[in-house]
Amino acid sequence: MTTPRRGPRKAQEIFATTLALLAEHGYDGLAIEVVADRSGVNKTTLYRWWPSKDALLAAALRDSNALEFTVPDTGTLRGDLRALIGLIRDLLTRPPSAQLVTAALAAAPRRPELGGVVQAFLADRMARERPVFERAVARGELRADADQVAIMDLLGGAIWFRVLLRSGEAGDRYLDELVDLVLRGGAP
Amino acid sequence: MTTPRRGPRKAQEIFATTLALLAEHGYDGLAIEVVADRSGVNKTTLYRWWPSKDALLAAALRDSNALEFTVPDTGTLRGDLRALIGLIRDLLTRPPSAQLVTAALAAAPRRPELGGVVQAFLADRMARERPVFERAVARGELRADADQVAIMDLLGGAIWFRVLLRSGEAGDRYLDELVDLVLRGGAP
Numbered sequence: 337m338t339t340p341r342r343g344p345r346k347a348q349e350i351f352a353t354t355l356a357l358l359a360e361h362g363y364d365g366l367a368i369e370v371v372a373d374r375s376g377v378n379k380t381t382l383y384r385w386w387p388s389k390d391a392l393l394a395a396a397l398r399d400s401n402a403l404e405f406t407v408p409d410t411g412t413l414r415g416d417l418r419a420l421i422g423l424i425r426d427l428l429t430r431p432p433s434a435q436l437v438t439a440a441l442a443a444a445p446r447r448p449e450l451g452g453v454v455q456a457f458l459a460d461r462m463a464r465e466r467p468v469f470e471r472a473v474a475r476g477e478l479r480a481d482a483d484q485v486a487i488m489d490l491l492g493g494a495i496w497f498r499v500l501l502r503s504g505e506a507g508d509r510y511l512d513e514l515v516d517l518v519l520r521g522g523a524p
Numbered sequence: 525m526t527t528p529r530r531g532p533r534k535a536q537e538i539f540a541t542t543l544a545l546l547a548e549h550g551y552d553g554l555a556i557e558v559v560a561d562r563s564g565v566n567k568t569t570l571y572r573w574w575p576s577k578d579a580l581l582a583a584a585l586r587d588s589n590a591l592e593f594t595v596p597d598t599g600t601l602r603g604d605l606r607a608l609i610g611l612i613r614d615l616l617t618r619p620p621s622a623q624l625v626t627a628a629l630a631a632a633p634r635r636p637e638l639g640g641v642v643q644a645f646l647a648d649r650m651a652r653e654r655p656v657f658e659r660a661v662a663r664g665e666l667r668a669d670a671d672q673v674a675i676m677d678l679l680g681g682a683i684w685f686r687v688l689l690r691s692g693e694a695g696d697r698y699l700d701e702l703v704d705l706v707l708r709g710g711a712p
Contacts, residue, residue: 442630451691458690482710483701486682489690490705493681494674496689501629502646502677503639513671517678521709522670 343385343395350375350382351400354392359435363443363450368392394453397440398460403433407464413472417515420465421491425506428499441500462488490518531573531583538563538570539588542580547623551631551638556580582641585628586648591621595652601660605703608653609679613694616687629688650676678706 343350353375357366368389372379386392397403408419427433444451465488472478494514498504531538541563545554556577560567574580585591596607615621632639653676660666682702686692 442632444630454689455691476712478710479712482705483698486698486701486705487710489682489686490678490702493683493685494677495681496685497681498677501642501684503643510671510674513674514678517670517674517706517709519709519711521705521707522666522675523707524664524667 343399344377344381346375346377347385347395347399348401350377350392351396352402354396355400355402355436356432358393358439359432362439363393363447366393390447390449390453393450394456397453397457403427403436405461407468409468409471413468413475413477414515414519416468416472417487417491417518418511420468421495421511421514424492424495425499425511428495429506438500487518491515531587532565532569534563534565535573535583535587536589538565538580539584540590542584543588543590543624544620546581546627547620550627551581551635554581578635578637578641581638582644585641585645591615591624593649595656597656597659601656601663601665602703602707604656604660605675605679605706606699608656609683609699609702612680612683613687613699616683617694626688675706679703 350371353371354366357370357374366389368382368386369379371377371392372382382392386395405423408416410416410419428437440450440454444454462485466484469478469484469487473480478484491514495506495511498506498510538559541559542554545558545562554577556570556574557567559565559580560570570580574583593611596604598604598607616625628638628642632642650673654672657666657672657675661668666672679702683694683699686694686698
């Protein structure tokens with residue numbers, strides 16, 4: 337797939353440096369000058385592509401290979417949702433993405449622009465997950481009137497809540513149970 | 525119900541001041557000296573009951589009237605869950621609790637002790653919500669093998685995710701849909 341180029345030649349190195357600095361030093365410790373220095377790129381090159389720290393961070397979150405994910409296509413809705421939430425669990429619990437998420441969440445309430453970056457990231461993910469639900473409706477595995485965004489809020493939110501707020505484990509059996517609940521419900 | 529006294533006579537004023545300072549100035553701006561001053565209580569009285577800022581904050585989150593909630597008992601599991609998540613939605617969107625939550629979440633990743641306070645608060649809430657599920661199992665509205673904590677992770681997590689990360693609305697119809705999904709599932 338050919339997409340318009342969204343950054344300079346060394347974009348991936350720049351994104352990696354940006355995310356590494358965020359994970360290490362938090363949002364306040366992230367500076368375009370340091371990114372330029374560490375990636376061996378001229379500061380003006382960075383500013384030409386991304387006029388602000390938030391623009392650079394948004395691009396890094398969206399386009400870095402480090403956060404790349406492939407939308408699963410296992411043949412069943414149950415399999416696809418289970419794979420998707422396995423990816424979310426890994427994102428929230430494994431380095432370096434876990435540190436990134438913590439740094440971004442800590443900074444977001446004080447920096448409305450960063451909140452916008454997080455929203456854009458999540459909206460982009462949701463848009464890419466849509467085919468999972470469209471295929472499921474076509475296969476007769478999901479009610480056509482089910483709120484697909486609500487399903488992702490439930491599944492994604494449960495893992496965020498458990499891992500980040502309750503400091504609980506999100507093991508494989510727990511993930512199976514989440515998918516089971518949203519597909520067949522808790523009623524007998 | 526008589527419970528052992530958990531603080532000095534002016535405990536509720538002290539808790540209110542503690543939470544107001546947290547909401548206004550964030551965790552770093554919360555200081556026991558200022559709480560004492562504003563509540564008209566001697567600093568040593570505060571330290572006698574709560575040896576640290578985190579101990580005071582934990583007590584305020586657990587015992588303040590401002591965060592008090594009554595576990596619903598509507599006669600049906602659907603009604604109880606809908607009422608519970610209405611309370612969670614209000615907690616996350618209305619002042620002053622919305623500001624409190626934002627301040628606590630912003631500080632928690634940098635302050636492991638505060639993470640412990642949040643965990644204790646959530647564990648206390650979950651323990652108080654247990655009867656909702658026990659009654660539902662007794663009435664035959666919930667499978668006995670359904671993971672009750674996972675149900676609250678799904679419902680509570682969805683609202684956290686939507687309101688705090690996606691900056692979305694959690695209106696009444698959305699809340700109805702969440703309960704519907706976890707009770708009857710998205711499968712046809």
